[in-house]
Amino acid sequence: MVLTRRQRASVTSEDDSVSHDEHGVDEQTQQRTIQPKSAVEVAKAESTFKKFFRRLITGCIMFIVLIFFLYGGPTYLMLMILLLQIFVFRELVNIRYSRYQLERRKSLDGTSSVQSYSGGLDIPLFRTLQVGWFLAALIFTYGDFVRKFAIENEEMAWMREYMFYNNICSFGLLSLLIVLSIVTLRPDSLRYQMGHLVWTMGVLLLVCGLVAKAPYMAHLGPFWFFFPAWLVINNDVWAYVCGMTLGKKILNRPFLPSLSPNKTWEGYIGAGVLTVIVAFYSSDFLSRFDWAICPSTSISFVYHPVETCEISDVFLVTDIPMPSFLVSVSGGLLSDTMALKPVQIHSLAIALFASTVAPFGGFLASAIKRANNAKDFDSVIPGHGGFTDRMDCQMLMCMFVWVYYKTFVDAYQSPAQIVLGDALRLPIEDRKMLYAELAKSFGL
DSSP, X not given: OOOOHHHHHHHHHHHHHHHHHHHHHHHHHHHHHTXXXXXXXXXXXXXXXXHHHHHHHHHHHHHHHHHHHHHHOHHHHHHHHHHHHHHHHHHHHHHHHHHHHHXXXXXXXXXXXXXXXXXXXXXXXXXXXXXXXHHHHHHHHHHHHHHHHHHHOGGGGGGHHHHTTHHHHHHHHHHHHHHHHHHTOOGGGHHHHHHHXXXXXXXXXXXXXXXXXXXXXXXXXXXXXXXXXXXXXXXXHXXXXXXXXXXXXXXXXXXXXXXXXXXXXHHHHHHHHHHHHHHHHHHHHHTTOHXXXXXXXXXXXXXXXXXXXXXXXXXXXXXXXXXXXXXXXXXXXXXXXXXXXXXXXXXXXXXXXXXXXXXXXXXXXXXXXXXXXXXXXXXXXXXXXXXXXXXXXXXXXXXXXHHHIIIIISOOOOHHHHHHHHHHTSOHHHHHHHHHHHHHHTTO
């Protein structure tokens, strides 16, 4: 078919129009694709980077401080534990004290449900009693540790007589605090004061009860204190990394949204797997240093004392039989036995607890903050909040490691073995007297 000049011009015009429209659509699509981020999005990204960088710097500083105390020896670790207990206790009671101050102002304005006959909520010895209970708990726990340590180590025998009176002194202080707590109760604020007393007891359970055995673990060898803390730190870091990279991309459900909406299942599970891997290899590395695995025989302030000891079997390489079902499913990759240190097997159990149960100590801390309308316990550590925000999981970990050690690592001893061990730690004159009495009882 032959087109006239007017028809050819019309077709050309339509083609140009269609081409122009398509080009315009492409440009609009490209503009939407490369549209720059808004100022709010840019500011949010910069804020996230600054927050991460701040947490990284302060985290490295805290780890260096931890290494300083660790290398100093068990006594320096014990001092660090005491300082951390003081800081955590201060932060926890300050949350309650802030609420008390708020209620006190409301009571003076007549808007509080808690009234007192003095015209306002004014509780006698509010903070004094809290500090008193804390001191009593510290005196008992540390005094009990020093007393038992002096009994078990000959170098500390000179302290045995003095520490004998620790229990009666602690009980005397406890009795005084009970009396003061009762006589300061006021009829119009009785409910509030009893809640305050229960809160103080709960704080002492967390700060002193769960951490009571930490000095023992430090003196059994710094390994037994540092290694669990190292796993908690790893789990916290890996949870952050896995949550940032994989969070809500596999499981689109939050992990405990009512307490910690930013936590994800990917972070929780990923951190658990990576923590177990780190535990297996790092336990082998840390157990190569005598100063880390040798138990202390004295409470000395000498920085990095030279400790020598007979290496415990748990830190020596041995042939460990593998479970038969693992050997069968491995397809020949695993042999019947593997040359490992027993501590590497124990590290797997400790890592499992550090990644599955210990994080719930952090969720407990989150619940405390939410109940008191607080974002952080303090702002003393930039990017990390307060000491409680960093020690919430560690406190639970301390008690677990002690229970695990006494159950699965420390060898079972019969009563006769315990008595013999105690006898061998006695001074030579006492051992002679014991020998004479035993010989007399046998008619020798």
